[in-house]
Amino acid sequence: MRTLHWQKSTYSGDGLNCFYIATGITDTRHLRESDNPDVIPITTTQSLRA
Template identity: 50%
Template sequence: MDELTWQKSTFSGGPEGECLYVATAPDGTIRLRESDTPDVILTTAPAGLAALIRYVTDAD
């Protein structure tokens, strides 16, 4: 797999052990990982992540 460029979420805060990182893979999928378990990487399509974000923000 090509090396991914991980970006820390702007909503992450506190110690490094509590951060969410996001990367876009060459195939256009979105990869997510937490700093405390960096070997566990979730993969989703951009539309799936957008739907999750809409759901979470509408729940407030």
């Protein structure tokens, strides 16, 4: 399994509740919040743009 490279959203600022996104295989995007890191929804770039 590929290791994901998580990037902190610029909208998260310096606070404790941060939002992270990682690019998966093909066109998938993995999402994660710092206050609940075990829940990782997966979506596509096209869905995020909608």
